[in-house]
Amino acid sequence: MAFKGKVFARKRGVVGIESAIVLIAFVIVAAALAFVVLNTGFSTTQKAKATISSGLGEASSALEIAGQATAKGNTTALKLDAYTIPIKVASGGSSVDIVASKTAIKYFSKSVAYDNIYKGTLASGTFNDIDSALAAAKAQSLISEIPGVGPGPGATSAVIYFTANSNNNAIIDSGELAIVLVAFKNADRPPTLDTVTAEVIVSSGAPLTVHRNVPTITYSVVNLG
Known part of the structure; x- marks a missing residue:
């Protein structure tokens, strides 16, 4: 039992500030990914709109x-x-x-x-x-x-x-x-x-x-x- 107590004594718990840092890092990464996804979506939407407008222009008589x-x-x-x-x-x-x-x-x-x-x-x-x-x-x-x-x-x-x-x-x-x-x-x-x-x-x-x-x-x- 004394031996086990020594093993446990060498372990350290994760303090609150380290948890906060990890959480903040996850939030930043998620925000960056969300921005990339949204930006890509907006860009695709604009290109689709331009393509549709161009197609309608070509399909209709001037x-x-x-x-x-x-x-x-x-x-x-x-x-x-x-x-x-x-x-x-x-x-x-x-x-x-x-x-x-x-x-x-x-x-x-x-x-x-x-x-x-x-x-x-x-x-x-x-x-x-x-x-x-x-x-x-x-x-x-x-x-x-x-x-x-x-x-x-x-x-x-x-x-x-x-x-x-x-x-x-x-x-x-x-x-x-x-x-x-x-x-x-x-x-x-x-x-x-x-x-x-x-x-x-x-x-x-x-x-x-x-x-x-x-x-x-x-x-x-x-x-x-």
Whole structure:
């Protein structure tokens, strides 16, 4: 028994301050780990939010239709010489650059299909009707001839002009209104019961696709809806 007493005498208990130090160390380590976890979570959340926002931006069109599409009807040939689509910046969207190097316009009907017929924007001013826009497009060499007159243009082409442009540049800003004008060469002019489809492709966002049926052509101004 005396021997056992000597063994116990050599052992020392853990005092309160040492327990406190150990506890504080555990608390600090746990706090550091919690901070790392929270920080990683916040970072992941921000990245996910940015990815979702970017995905939504790419999935939604940057442009939208701003009214009815109308056409220039040829009552003699019973075909369309040209047609227009009013466009504007989509609700909640940002400005859209429509220079020819950053934009494409596909066109197809029941008989023809073109990957890109876009020639650019009319360089100056605003235009109130399709005839004045066609005359300006010819003067600026964006089309070779007025469609439906004589041999007509050498190729089916598209231009964009403005009816409201606050800063006279090739960017569609909020509050501005632009018109996509498609001028047909004689061989491509769509007749009654044909379909016309234009797809406006810009540098960001989904393309704007506009599909219309050609009604009976009895007037020089045709409402395509």
